[in-house]
Amino acid sequence: MGIYERKKREKKRRKTEILNAARKVFSSKGFNSATVEEIALEAELSPGTLYLYFKNKEELHTILSIEILKYLADKIQKVVSQNISVEEKIEKFCNVFVELYEYDSNILINLFHLQSGETLKNLSPEVLQQIKTYSIMAHGAMVDVVKKGIDQGIFIDEHPVAVADILWSSYAGVVLWVDSKRLLDDQKNFVKSTLKTTFKIIIKGLKKE
């Protein structure tokens, strides 16, 4: 491996380290309460160094969010391309959501926060574009599956976009809601089972008979 390669790799590693630190801090404090200094501390770097790798605090947060969206879009498209029934696909969508939640529940919550109100309005056009792209990609894949289900006469004749919204919303809702309940009740985490039940019921509700 040449010196150039090594440097590039080293730089990437450092970026990842910072992103990991940021994920951790954003997760536990939220975007506004998290400070750049804390992130730097967590990454065992000085604050100034962060700015060698990322434009500003916002970029850090946005990259983390887009990362998740991208991961989601990928996984969902993989499910779509499988040779299984529409019902099974929708069940697998559920699994994708569960996996993602288990990977990093907190940054996911931040993602939903990002997507609603406040923050969304101040993003740069190109970042907004990325968010749109991946959102549409993931959402569109789900719409296609629903549409096919309707075409095959398996699903009731609801607007496919609305149905995909419902699936997606259920996910967002369960994550946010059940997660907040967990915080309030100190109970164990029901997100996974609740999400599975939700999808089971919705699939049943979607079917023609």
Added chain:
Amino acid sequence: MGIYERKKREKKRRKTEILNAARKVFSSKGFNSATVEEIALEAELSPGTLYLYFKNKEELHTILSIEILKYLADKIQKVVSQNISVEEKIEKFCNVFVELYEYDSNILINLFHLQSGETLKNLSPEVLQQIKTYSIMAHGAMVDVVKKGIDQGIFIDEHPVAVADILWSSYAGVVLWVDSKRLLDDQKNFVKSTLKTTFKIIIKGLKKE
């Protein structure tokens, strides 16, 4: 009415005015971006005066959130006490959610912000208790309805708490998700219809046959 009574009433009126101003500002800016000065301006008072009525900015936000939770709990309990079928009750739950969304879509988003992550972690025990109380109240009422549906052999035999979570989550999810899509796409607001479809599908999915 004695002078003491009048003073007390006057004080309450003033508090309400401030809360209204705060609701307005929090709605349009979100908790972090809203400034105390703006709220004071909206209330036609000076910043200092706000601190005669409320401990701090956070308290204002929390009270507003609890207010909404309380409103929800009330409405849902009223639905429960009506002499209608469980299915109709669940449909009416949906209406309650829609009404609330239409009353003030933003404060609702703030509520979810409150309930997850960032804010929730910094609340005082007594406030946390209130939030728990009203959450449980609203949630419990929904659980009861679902339980009754199961007992009557109308609904499938899922855990009633989980089912109530599903209903509630759907609400949270649709509001957040469809709302954010609206921001991204500049499309018109589909929240209401999506929520109705969601509940329709869930009810169908819940039914035994």
Added chain:
Amino acid sequence: MGIYERKKREKKRRKTEILNAARKVFSSKGFNSATVEEIALEAELSPGTLYLYFKNKEELHTILSIEILKYLADKIQKVVSQNISVEEKIEKFCNVFVELYEYDSNILINLFHLQSGETLKNLSPEVLQQIKTYSIMAHGAMVDVVKKGIDQGIFIDEHPVAVADILWSSYAGVVLWVDSKRLLDDQKNFVKSTLKTTFKIIIKGLKKE
């Protein structure tokens, strides 16, 4: 005097105090080296307070500069409207310059710095407009006098705009150059006499015979 009047006056007084402090600090350190904290300290206020009266550091500096330009424009126009010969008018221009220099030599130097390069490029349009307005006002008045001198056959036939530039330039030049010499030599201040001689020579040089 009503309370409203008093408050307004009080506010103006405070603004003046801050401007005085800023003038002092900018004068001794220059724009970049001066810190907001120093200015606040000089004004016996906290840094935050400055921002209640002025938008930012730049505004402070610009206001000081415009103030001087305005003063100049006023004085020069007064000279123009007097019922004296063109030669006497130009001599009086010199006096105006001298007075201004004696009022505050340092901020004047900053003004010339402002007008050249660096800073000028980053000003807000409205501020730039003000600078232009007052510059043109003062400059135009000088041009008129020169033009009249040429029309009356007293002055040689040079382009009046260029001649006004020469007068103005001489002022700027003497202030900057002689002032810097003063810093280098620790000699006493020759600005006044040099400026007078300059104008004397230029007037002689301008005359037809």
Added chain:
Amino acid sequence: MGIYERKKREKKRRKTEILNAARKVFSSKGFNSATVEEIALEAELSPGTLYLYFKNKEELHTILSIEILKYLADKIQKVVSQNISVEEKIEKFCNVFVELYEYDSNILINLFHLQSGETLKNLSPEVLQQIKTYSIMAHGAMVDVVKKGIDQGIFIDEHPVAVADILWSSYAGVVLWVDSKRLLDDQKNFVKSTLKTTFKIIIKGLKKE
């Protein structure tokens, strides 16, 4: 040429490269806005390397300024030693100034920035001494010419030092003032012609009859 010689020469070449880069960057951005990184980039070196050749950013700027002063002193002394009339000498001084302006209009403005206020106060004694030396050299040469003019009965009997200041000031003033007007008005550059006219008028004003 020994290896020691070669090394020394190599070092000098590198220094010159860096100075050229610095001149370029200082010219277009001004001292404060120019960053060491930019200069390094322009010199195709790393920031760290600059510090092997120069103490710090300030030294770079100061050396450039002294270089110009030195150049000026040289050229002016050459004019003085020519076998021409005092009037012609003064006209040639004007040409020297024009040449310098045309070589690099911005570095000159930087020189005046150096010479007045802000920067001058923070210089090391030895650098200050150099600036003094070259200033006096250039200035003294001009003083001599004026003095000779007076001795020969050609010029009016003003203090020669003051007259030399006037010439020098005119230069400084025209460069700064007309240059700033250009920035404000987007007009084409009148510096050269204005400077010529200025000197013409001053020479006429200086003459005895």
Added chain:
DNA sequence: TATGAATGAGGTTTCATTCAT
């Protein structure tokens, strides 16, 4: 000698909160 990643002090600015009137 050359690098360039890392540093961290220091700057500007915001805003929740206080307190003299």
Added chain:
DNA sequence: TATGAATGAAACCTCATTCAT
């Protein structure tokens, strides 16, 4: 009770300079 000017802590970010390689 009401004011609102003043506070000052704390945030983000820049960049001249250093130092391990």
